[in-house]
Amino acid sequence: MFLHYSELTRFCPAGTVSHMARRIFEQHFRNSTQCNLIYSLCLHANPWHKIILACIILISAPLIIFVSRHSVSLPPQTSDTDWGKQGILFPLSGTLDYVQDTQLVWQAPSSPKAVLFIAHGCHGSATHFWDKSHNCAECIGLPEERVIVMNALSRDYAVIAISSTRECWNLATDKDKVLSTLSHWIKERGYSELPVLALGASSGGYFISALAKAYKFNAIVIMISEGFFQIMEVDEHYPSTLFVHMVKDKRRASLIKDAMEALRTKGVNASEVKCYPLAVTPHYFTKIPGLDALTSEKAHQALKDAGVLDKDNYMMADGRSMNWMVPLRWRHVLPEDHYNLWDMHMRELLNLAFGYHEMTSIPSKKIFDWLDRHLYISKAVDMADSDRTNPP
Template identity: 55%
Template sequence: MVRRMLEGSFRHSATQSFAHSIHLQLSVFWHRVLIAAIVLVVAPLLIFTSRHSPIFTSRKLDWVESNTLSSLSGNLDYIQATQVVWQIPASPKAVLFVAHGCHCRATYFWDKGRTCSECIGLPEERIIVARALVKGYAVIAISSTRECWGLQADKMKVLSILSSWISDKKLGRLPVVGLGASSGGYFLSTLAMEYKFSSLAIMISEGKFKALQVRKDYPPTLFIHMAKDKRRAALIKEAMDILRRKEVQTAEVKCYQLPVTPQLFTKIPGMDIRTADRIYRAFSSTSMLDSESFMTKDGRFLNWMTHLKRHQVMPESSLKKWELHLQELLNLAYGYHEMTSLQSDEMFKWFDEHLP
C-alpha cells in the first residue's frame, strides 16, 4: 500500500514536472516568436531611417500653429519705387530684414489681406515670418529691382530704405538681424560689410565671402543649406573656413529631403485635407514618387501640372492660383534648393543668442 502510494505520488510529480517543462518550452517558443516579430517590424524601419536620415517626425511636420499664422498682416508700401512689406509685433525686441531669392518678391512672405492686396503667402516664407513675429521680431522684406539681386541696382537703395523705415517706425534702438536666401544670401553677405547686423542667416547660398575682405567684426553667420546639393555644401565649407580664419562665429544647419504626403500640401493657405489628398494621389500614380513617397527627380523639371489637370484635383483657376505654392513644396520635399521654415527654430536660436 505504501509502495503504491509512493509510486502514485512519483507519477503525479513526474507528470507535473513534464507539464511544467512543456509550459516552459512553449513560453520560450512564443517569447522567441514575439522577439522575431518585433525584429521583423523594427528592422525595416531602422533601415528606412538610416537611408533617409534625418526624417522629420509627425510632430516635426505639424508645421505651425494656425493661431500663429492668423497673426500675419503685412503692410505693403512703395518706397523709392520699391516694393516693401513689413509687420511689427506688439513688443518688438529686434528687426529681421529678409532678402528673397531669384524670381521671388517681398509679397511672397505674407498672406493676401486688406493691407497687402498683392501678397500671396508662399508656404515657407509665411511660416518664417509668423514665427519671427511670435518671437518678437519686427519683419521687413524688400523686393529686388530685377529678377535677382544686384549690388549696383539694389545695395544703396536697400541701405536707404532699411535705415529710413527703422527710423520712421521708431525702432532705432533695436538690433537688426538678416536672412537671405539664394540670390538674397549673396546680396546679404555683401550688404553686411556696410550695415551693422547682429547676426546673419544665409540660406541655400555660400555668400560672396571669397570676394569680400571680411573683418573680425563681421556678423556671426549661420548657413542653412540642403545636403543633397553637394557642390554648394563644399562652397559653404570654404566660406565657413574663411570666416573662422577671421575669428567670425559661424555654424551650419543641414536640411534633408522629405516624403511627399497629403499633410505637406496643407501648408498652403486655404488648402483643405481632401484636396491635398487628391493631389497626393495624383502624384502617387506617376513615377514622380518612389515606393516611400520621396521625390525621384527635381520637381522643377517634371510636368506635374499636367498630372493634376488630368486628375481634375481642383478647378483650373485654383490650380493656377496655387502653382507657385505647390512648386515650392515639391522643391522642399526634393531637398535640393528651396527656402525652408523647418529649421527656423535653429535659425531664431542663432539670432537670439547673438542679440546684444
C-alpha cells in the same frame, strides 16, 4: 513616368482593353517596373497571347482595385513638418509700402525686441512673405516664406522684406537703395535702438553677405547660398553668420564649408544647419493656406500614381524637371481657377521636398534660437567705416 492607356493600345488590340483595365493601368499600377513589364509583354506577344493577357487583366481588375483602395496609407509626418503642431499658423497681415520706388512689406508686434530684414531669392518679391489682405492686395503668402515670418513675429521680431529692382539681387542697383530704405523704415518706426538681423535666400543670401559689410547687422542667416566669401575680404567685425543649406547640393555644401572656415579664421562666429529631403505625405500640401486635407490627399495620390513620388513618398526627381501639374489636372484635383493660383505654392513645396535648392522654414526653431543667442554679441562694423563698393 508611367505607362499610359494610349501607349498600351498602340501594341494591344483596342477592343481587348476595357474601361476597367484602363483604370488599372492609369491609376493602380504605381511603379515603372510593373508598367514596363506589361509594355514588354504587349510588344512581343502574338495576337492570341494579347487576348489572354487582356482576359487576365479583366479577371484580376476587381481584386487590384479593392486592394489599392483599402491599403493603409502613411500618416502625416510629425516633428518639424507637422504644420499644425508648430502652434503658430495664423493669418498674416503685412503692410505694403513704398520708399520712393522701392517696394517693401512689413509687420511688427506691439513691442518688438529686434528687426529682421529678409531678402528673397531670384524671381521672388517682398509680397511672397505675407498673406493677401486689405493692407497688401498683392501679397500671395508662399508656404515657406510665410512660416518664416510667422516664426519671426512669434519671437517678437519686427519683420521687413524689400523687393529687388530686377529678378535677382544686384549690388550695383540694389545696395544703396536697400541701405536707404531699411534705415528710413527703422528710424520712422522708432526702432533705432533695436538689434537688426538679416536673412537672405539664394540670390538674397549673396546680397546679404555683401550688405553686411555696409550695415551694422548683429547677425545674419544665409540660406542655400555660400555668399561672396570666396572673393570678399572680411575682418573680425563681420557679424555672426549662420548658413542654412541642403545637403543634396554637394557642391554648395563644400563651398559653405570653405566659407565657414574662412570666417572662423578671421574670428567670426560661423555655424550651419543642414536640411534634408522630405517625404510628400498625404497632408503635405495643407501648408498652403486654403488647401484642405482632402484636396491634399488627392494631390498626393495623383502624384504617387503618376510616378512623381517613390514608394516612400520621396520625389523621384527635381520637380523643376517634371511636368507634375499634368496628373493633377487629369484627376481634376483642384478647381480649374486654382491651378494658376496655387502653382507657385505647390511648386515651392515640391522643390522643398526634393531638398536641393529652395527656401525652407523647416529648421525655423534652430534658426531663431540661434538668432536669439546672437542679438547682442555681434561686433559688426559701423556704417561710417563700411565698404560700400561691390565685391570684385
